[in-house]
Amino acid sequence: MSRPTEPQKKQELLEQCLSAAIETGALDSSINMIANKIGTSGRMLVYHFGSKQELERQLIGLLETRLRQKLWSFQ
Secondary structure, three states, rough: OOOOOOHHHHHHHHHHHHHHHHHHHOOOOHHHHHHHHOOOOOHHHHHHHOOHHHHHHHHHHHHHHHHHHHHHHHO
16 A cells, blocks of 8 residues: 655645746656756656656646636736
């Protein structure tokens, strides 16, 4: 049985990954390249997100949420 992930740490990693993706302008890096950019290991990202595809899915969801909030603030 695996250990449960830490929600706060997972959110911090997600924020760092989003910043790195925005900085580079792409999500097509390997999970190890993303990890290196944010100062962690690929294993840590896999531990928290399960796969690169899940990390990408959550990054896109976070970005979509932020864009919607920004658009709603203009009304």
